Amino acid sequence: IVHWAETAADVNRIVCELAAKYSVRKVVKSKSMVSEECALNDALEAAGVQVVETDLGEYILQLAQEPPSHIIAPVIHKGRAEIADLFEEKHHLPRKSAAAELTREAREMLRSHFLSADMGISGANFIVAETGTTLIVTNEGNGRMVTTLPRVHVAITGIEKVVPTLEDVTTLLRLLPRSATGQTISNYISFTTGVAPAGEDGPGHFHIILLDAGRTRLIGGDMQPMLRCIRCGACMNHCPVYQSVGGHAYGWVYPGPMGSILTPTYVGLENALDLPHASTMCNQCGVVCPVKIPLPDLMRKLREKQFERGLRPWVEYLGLGLWGWAARRPALYALLSGIGVRILSWMGGAEKLIHHLPLGGGWTAGRDMPAPQGKTFRELYARKKRQS
Structure with missing residues (x-):
């Protein structure tokens, strides 16, 4: 029956x-x-x-x-x-x-x-x-x-x-x-x-x-490729984020890259705001998926939907706007990056750990943030280029 x-x-x-x-x-x-x-x-x-x-x-x-x-x-x-x-x-x-x-x-x-x-x-x-x-x-x-x-x-x-x-x-x-x-x-x-x-x-x-529980809603939409998922777990075995935080950090039944897509899709995007961002976009999950689900692309689409619907905190919009403004001005960006690295290094003190970070309380509320070591990537790249 x-x-x-x-x-x-x-x-x-x-x-x-x-x-x-x-x-x-x-x-x-x-x-x-x-x-x-x-x-x-x-x-x-x-x-x-x-x-x-x-x-x-x-x-x-x-x-x-x-x-x-x-x-x-x-x-x-x-x-x-x-x-x-x-x-x-x-x-x-x-x-x-x-x-x-x-x-x-x-x-x-x-x-x-x-x-x-x-x-x-x-x-x-x-x-x-x-x-x-x-x-x-x-x-x-x-x-x-x-x-x-x-x-x-x-x-x-x-x-x-x-x-x-x-x-x-x-x-x-x-x-x-x-x-x-x-x-x-x-x-x-x-x-x-x-x-x-x-x-x-x-x-x-x-x-x-x-x-069903939301599965038919995927048909004909951006997330339809997830219906191909055979629950093999290969994506999480290769995911650096999953390897770092473990499965319980994803908050529901499905962890890893597959969970970063399935959970917002099934329980609502507004109820799983952080999961589409639980990815470095290294594409290892997409490479190993046996049914060729474009997992990073789907997570990127969920991120886009969050911003289109205004679901992210206002401070993120402000921060990204300021970053975009500075990034269009390379000289200014290099100057600000250098200053930022030195300030964060100073905040880390002898321990090289930041216990409280303004505008970054979500990180330091539960863990210490490692202070940056040395110079910015741009400075290191320029030095390497001169040496070669």
Whole structure:
């Protein structure tokens, strides 16, 4: 049975209604970014349903009550010692330190949940229109447990994951693991088509929920290329901004360059003002994207829309206006740059750190700004040119 969900709230309502219909008390989940987008776990728990994440990274984050920081490796921000401490606290077992021992402990904990769950909820990397088949690509095998052991299987995904034929899927399956983890193919690729035949093991009820939540608004607009995104995570793996600030700094489900576009598009440009600016425009994300989404170009268009709608703070308009005026006068620009560098260097003092910067409080409120060292780029370039 296929359900259409206009909004995230519709997804939560449909799943909770299905849980009530089938008397579900426990749900096991495989990793699903769309369910994160909908805050589905909170909705199910509010309805009295126990939810257990079964992807190892997501399971760790559920114990820690934290959101993912990466769409492929959700717990990449945590170290092994931190995870060992968490398991000791939550599992009430002797502390283990080896990665294999920690993995075994998690597997033993999850095994009983797989066997006692009433409903399995999965995402879908792709859905094939001609057959109604859902595909799940995993390396841990939990996806197969979630989709085969419980008596009810619910697959939730965005409408952009629907592809016409199985032949189209084979092309995408060559791209996804290579770009996501560098593998030729992942350990498990699960094809699910309908309920289990009578007398066979498997779910007796199968529901697919297709989520819109702003996706149809992209059709025909500047952001339409984002509908090609296969959620491989390659863009964030090569992004210097993501590498510096981590996934949680992006404030919503999707981090990295893809999140800098998807989040403003889905939640509103005025609600994610900083994300289109979270880029150095180095174009590494555009180069590595397997489906050739022009990510820097899309971020630039979002920046343009912000200025057209007057969403940026007035001080930015003033600052850019003054900078543009000075930049059209090279001699004056060089003079002001030299003076600015020397003032900032003086403000840094012996520590070479600026603790408070006028008109730059957004930076220094949470961190110190390194004072510039030496001369301006123009001065260094001129000296190098003279030497050569």
